[in-house]
Amino acid sequence: MKFMSGNELRDRYLQFFVGKGHLRLPSASLIPQDDPTLLMIGAGMAPFKPFFTGKMKPPRTRITTSQRCVRTGDIENVGRTARHQTYFEMLGNFSFGDYFKREAITWAWEFLTKELELPEEKLWVTIYPKDEEAYKIWTEEVGVNPAHIVKMEDNFWEIGPGPCGPDSEIYVDLGEDRGCGSPDCAVGCDCDRFLEIWNLVFTQYDRTEDGEYVPLVNKNIDTGAGLERLASVLQGKRTNFETDLLYPIIEYASKVSGVAYGKDEAQDISLKVIADHARSMTVMIMDGILPSNEGRGYVLRRILRRAIRHGRMLGIEDKFLTGAVDAVIKIYDGVFEELTAKQEYIKKVISLEEDRFHTTLTQGMELLNGYIENLKKEGKTVLSGDLSFQLYDTFGFPWELTDEILQENGMELDKAAFDAAMKQQRERARAARQDNQRVEIPDLRSLDTEQLTVDETATSASIACIWKDGELVDALQDGETAGIILDVTPFHAEGGGQVGDTGTFEGEFGKVTVETAKKLPNGTVYHVGYVTEGTVKVGERVNLVIDQVKKLASARNHTATHLLQAALKQVVGEHVNQAGSAVGPDRLRFDFSNFEPVTAEQLAEIEAVVNEEILKGTDVEICEMKQDEAKAKGAMALFGEKYGDVVRVVSVPGFSMELCGGAHVKNVGQIGMFKIVSESGVASGVRRVEALTGKAAIAYMNAKQQILQQVAEKLRVPVEEEIPGRMDSLLAESKQLQHQVNEFHAARAKADAENLLQAVQEVNGVQVIVAKADAADMDELRSIADMTCDKLKNGVVVLATAAEDKVNLVVKASGEAVKKGIHAGKIIKEAAKAVGGGGGGRPDMAQAGGRQPENIPAAFEKAQSVIKEQLK
Numbered sequence: 001m002k003f004m005s006g007n008e009l010r011d012r013y014l015q016f017f018v019g020k021g022h023l024r025l026p027s028a029s030l031i032p033q034d035d036p037t038l039l040m041i042g043a044g045m046a047p048f049k050p051f052f053t054g055k056m057k058p059p060r061t062r063i064t065t066s067q068r069c070v071r072t073g074d075i076e077n078v079g080r081t082a083r084h085q086t087y088f089e090m091l092g093n094f095s096f097g098d099y100f101k102r103e104a105i106t107w108a109w110e111f112l113t114k115e116l117e118l119p120e121e122k123l124w125v126t127i128y129p130k131d132e133e134a135y136k137i138w139t140e141e142v143g144v145n146p147a148h149i150v151k152m153e154d155n156f157w158e159i160g161p162g163p164c165g166p167d168s169e170i171y172v173d174l175g176e177d178r179g180c181g182s183p184d185c186a187v188g189c190d191c192d193r194f195l196e197i198w199n200l201v202f203t204q205y206d207r208t209e210d211g212e213y214v215p216l217v218n219k220n221i222d223t224g225a226g227l228e229r230l231a232s233v234l235q236g237k238r239t240n241f242e243t244d245l246l247y248p249i250i251e252y253a254s255k256v257s258g259v260a261y262g263k264d265e266a267q268d269i270s271l272k273v274i275a276d277h278a279r280s281m282t283v284m285i286m287d288g289i290l291p292s293n294e295g296r297g298y299v300l301r302r303i304l305r306r307a308i309r310h311g312r313m314l315g316i317e318d319k320f321l322t323g324a325v326d327a328v329i330k331i332y333d334g335v336f337e338e339l340t341a342k343q344e345y346i347k348k349v350i351s352l353e354e355d356r357f358h359t360t361l362t363q364g365m366e367l368l369n370g371y372i373e374n375l376k377k378e379g380k381t382v383l384s385g386d387l388s389f390q391l392y393d394t395f396g397f398p399w400e401l402t403d404e405i406l407q408e409n410g411m412e413l414d415k416a417a418f419d420a421a422m423k424q425q426r427e428r429a430r431a432a433r434q435d436n437q438r439v440e441i442p443d444l445r446s447l448d449t450e451q452l453t454v455d456e457t458a459t460s461a462s463i464a465c466i467w468k469d470g471e472l473v474d475a476l477q478d479g480e481t482a483g484i485i486l487d488v489t490p491f492h493a494e495g496g497g498q499v500g501d502t503g504t505f506e507g508e509f510g511k512v513t514v515e516t517a518k519k520l521p522n523g524t525v526y527h528v529g530y531v532t533e534g535t536v537k538v539g540e541r542v543n544l545v546i547d548q549v550k551k552l553a554s555a556r557n558h559t560a561t562h563l564l565q566a567a568l569k570q571v572v573g574e575h576v577n578q579a580g581s582a583v584g585p586d587r588l589r590f591d592f593s594n595f596e597p598v599t600a601e602q603l604a605e606i607e608a609v610v611n612e613e614i615l616k617g618t619d620v621e622i623c624e625m626k627q628d629e630a631k632a633k634g635a636m637a638l639f640g641e642k643y644g645d646v647v648r649v650v651s652v653p654g655f656s657m658e659l660c661g662g663a664h665v666k667n668v669g670q671i672g673m674f675k676i677v678s679e680s681g682v683a684s685g686v687r688r689v690e691a692l693t694g695k696a697a698i699a700y701m702n703a704k705q706q707i708l709q710q711v712a713e714k715l716r717v718p719v720e721e722e723i724p725g726r727m728d729s730l731l732a733e734s735k736q737l738q739h740q741v742n743e744f745h746a747a748r749a750k751a752d753a754e755n756l757l758q759a760v761q762e763v764n765g766v767q768v769i770v771a772k773a774d775a776a777d778m779d780e781l782r783s784i785a786d787m788t789c790d791k792l793k794n795g796v797v798v799l800a801t802a803a804e805d806k807v808n809l810v811v812k813a814s815g816e817a818v819k820k821g822i823h824a825g826k827i828i829k830e831a832a833k834a835v836g837g838g839g840g841g842r843p844d845m846a847q848a849g850g851r852q853p854e855n856i857p858a859a860f861e862k863a864q865s866v867i868k869e870q871l872k
């Protein structure tokens, strides 16, 4: 076995595979390209996914890399085991439809035994039990002792449907003294003796949605070997942390803290955490990630704050992480060129975050320790979501950090309650932002507004001032909302009914999302935004990006409003005047004076006039002139609006001319399409038209079209044009059926009444009928009762109908019967009780409902006995 430095090992590996016809590519960025499902690159093959799935053609069919990876799934275990790291490098050789199993296996063996001179008898191999091909290659061609080959069921690599296949792992036996001593100790044991150093994945199937494994035409090879692991073997170290890829950082932390490595287990854990996390944060920032409360930025923040806390645990009170970064940069000297080039930048980002966290860590820790004491006193082990959220909100404690500290004390936090508090706060923040993006404006008298300009073409600017909660500040951090003024801005401010531009400012250390631009009373444009990641400072230069899609959508609607006003004057009359308007990217609203609703015909005509103008494709002209001159030319001005001496005139030559400060399309053809969606009254003498343009208008028409198609399908007509005809015939048919149903009911009622007469019985000279009847509803039941009663000279009729789980009851009595003592209301009261209902009525007529059809016989018995009672 050869001793080899980490850097040497990486080089030897890549060189070896270059010798086998591979293209050596530099490590890809940790930020995945075009893969929103992935937070960060966590495996060597991750950047090559499009090559594996065949979506993209690789630059060569054989590629080799040493890929930087970040994984945080097991972050709590970092430092506690020999191998867990959040950052590592993965050596890999890949074949995209080129070589397959034979080459992958023999080359891996050749590299390990010839290049690295690992003793063959120390190496073990695992394979998928059904992979006869791999077994044959390992035993017959490579000559591995079959006793050193272990068949394992889980040696099959797959993630849902898609490319998948068996894999084969290579292990090195580190010797009995590293083992657990158990007689069963073997490859796959949890102890440290057998170390997996390389995984070869043979992607040979495509798993279908139905779970079938179809052989791939182009088989792929994907292999991965952890650089740090392999280095630990070659350097004879017990853990990855003691290799030259990590140990210099431990030495640095040890020097700063005065804590020696290898004396105390808990302190060793902290030293190792710092070593690992220092590498992660350095490389993450190198790749362009900034601390924030979301996504990758949050992972970075968590790692940074965790490292600081472990520094504290070692007694380091001062900032120390930038020194750790120096150690990292020394380790990777000549490996990642960007690292050296960006070292000052990386240290600045870390230093800012360290400053920010330091000031609150002490207070937060004190508070948390207090909570822990209280819980202990109360004999509880769960910290409430409110308290842990307060730590997050006020002191920036990532919840994972709170949870970890709690776990060290045998406690946990109420994650569900924390999440609920977090969700509430996000909603509050969103509502606060949407609340007209109001920011309290501070005293800006010291600001030299003469130097501030507006320039539509500007792409970068310096931050002239920032304020937050009504106070001027020097810097803003992620999560903060503020007002920002630039020395020059291309952002269009709110005004004249049009919304302000949205977009972003990107500084070296932070990013601002601009939610709108507004004007101060003196006309100075300011921006309302919040920092999504990192920090921005006064005086800093930032790149400006306006959301052009939204801007163009707003411009379409604004120019369309001008066309609409002109068309209204043409179609409805010259008396029409603008009373207000609202123009956003999604729709336009135009209010105007008019005493009657605009008719459907007029609306259709207005729409046609505007669309005709759009189709002409005229350029929009914008110029400035003296106010008198503009008025003389017939420019429409908004009544009550103040205009300066020099005014801005927006015209669509030959059609519309208005005084206006808004943003417009360059050519009316860009509006694409104009569609009125509503006309209504908003106040006496004021009407409102709402309309859509561009993509929104097309989407609206398509949605309507889809409804028509659905209706056509349901009506079973081949084309939409046949819908009205089919509807007419269906309505006629339905009317006809209703008529038939009515006739049928009447006939049935008559027949039922006659039938019921058969059931008549005499009680003291009164004819009594108590029976079930078939009736569709209460109305029909009543009419059967009426008809039956009419046929009796002197009688009382009690009828019931059961429908599903309901009962309808009716009692009808003739005048004679009432005279003899019958009271229909009283009868029904008792009968209804028996079916779980209630009701009452007059002496001659009563009705009720119930809910127990099974008890109708009991209700009848009750009615009979009441009748007998009444006729006594």
Ligand SMILES: [Zn+2]
Pocket: 179, 180, 181, 182, 184, 185, 186, 189, 190, 191, 192, 193
């Ligand atoms: Zn073992």
Ligand SMILES: [Zn+2]
Pocket: 496, 558, 562, 658, 659, 660, 661, 662
């Ligand atoms: Zn306008």
